[in-house]
Amino acid sequence: MRSIWGLIALVATATFYLYLLTLFLPPGPRHARRDEDGKTIANEFGEVEMEEDRIHFPSDLDELRDLAALLNFYKTEHKSYVFVLFCSAYLYKQSFAIPGSSFLNMLAGALFGTWDGLLIACTMTTVGSTFCYLLSRTFGRQHVIRLFPDKVAMLQSKCEENKSSIFFFLLFLRFFPMTPNWFLNITSPILNIPIPIFFFSVFIGLIPYNFICVRTGSILSQISSLDDIFSWGTLLQLLIIACVALVPGILIRHYSKRHLKLDGLEPNGHHASPAANDRKTR
Numbered sequence: 001m002r003s004i005w006g007l008i009a010l011v012a013t014a015t016f017y018l019y020l021l022t023l024f025l026p027p028g029p030r031h032a033r034r035d036e037d038g039k040t041i042a043n044e045f046g047e048v049e050m051e052e053d054r055i056h057f058p059s060d061l062d063e064l065r066d067l068a069a070l071l072n073f074y075k076t077e078h079k080s081y082v083f084v085l086f087c088s089a090y091l092y093k094q095s096f097a098i099p100g101s102s103f104l105n106m107l108a109g110a111l112f113g114t115w116d117g118l119l120i121a122c123t124m125t126t127v128g129s130t131f132c133y134l135l136s137r138t139f140g141r142q143h144v145i146r147l148f149p150d151k152v153a154m155l156q157s158k159c160e161e162n163k164s165s166i167f168f169f170l171l172f173l174r175f176f177p178m179t180p181n182w183f184l185n186i187t188s189p190i191l192n193i194p195i196p197i198f199f200f201s202v203f204i205g206l207i208p209y210n211f212i213c214v215r216t217g218s219i220l221s222q223i224s225s226l227d228d229i230f231s232w233g234t235l236l237q238l239l240i241i242a243c244v245a246l247v248p249g250i251l252i253r254h255y256s257k258r259h260l261k262l263d264g265l266e267p268n269g270h271h272a273s274p275a276a277n278d279r280k281t282r
Helices: 002-023 061-075 079-095 101-112 114-147 149-161 163-175 181-187 195-205 207-220 232-259 274-281
Strands: 030-032 050-052
Touching: 002 079, 002 114, 061 079, 061 101, 061 207, 079 101, 079 114, 101 114, 101 207, 114 149, 114 181, 114 195, 114 207, 149 163, 149 181, 163 181, 163 195, 195 207
Parallel strands: none
Antiparallel strands: 030 050
C-alpha cells in the first residue's frame, strides 16, 4: 500500500509541475470565441468576445496542428520555454506510461524539424522509458506481477531462453508488436534487464518508429490543404520514410530467425497455447 501512495504522490507532484509551467505561459495570440455551431460570440454591446489559445495534449491531427501553430508562435521569442515545456510534457507521458507519444513525436517534427526533432524524440523516449523502469522497480513490482502473471511469466521464460542475445531480443520486441512498449518498460526490472541494456535497446529500437512520426509531423506542418497531401513530392517523401524505417526491421527479423528463440511468442504479448503450437506443427 505504501508503494501505491508513493506513486500517487509522484504523479501529483509531476502534474502540479506541469500546471505551474502553464501558469507562466507568455501572452499568446487571441481569437474570436465561437459557439458549437462555429458562430462568433458577441457581448451585450455587440463586440466580439476574444479568448487566448490554451495548451493541452492533442488527441487528433487538427488539435495537433493548432498546438504546433501556437507553440511555434511562442518559440519565436521564448524558444527555451517551449523546449522545456515540450520535454516536460513528453517525460510526463512516457514516465507514467500514458498513451499518445505518437502525437508528441509528430509535434517534435513540426516544432524542431526532422533531425533535431528526431534527436529530441529519441532522447525523451529513452529517458522517459528509463524513468518508467525505475518507477516500476521502486513502486510497482509486486502489482505488475499480480495483475499480469501470465504475460510476465511468458516474458521471463523468453528472456531466459535468449539470455546470450538479450540485447537483440529486446530490439526485436521494440521493432515488432510482440508486446506493447509500455508493458515492456514496466516489466523489464522484473525480468532483471540491466539498465544500460534497457536504455540502449529503447534508444536504438524505437528510432524507426520515432523517425516516421517526426518526419510525418514535419510534413504535416507544411501542408495547408488535402491537395498537398497527395502531391508527388509529399507521396515520394512518405515512400522514402517507409523504406528507411523497414530496413532495420528486416535486418533484425533476419537475425532473430537465426539466433533468437521466439516460439510461443504471439503478437501483443500473448502466449500461444500448447494446442495452438500443436496445430502449427501439423
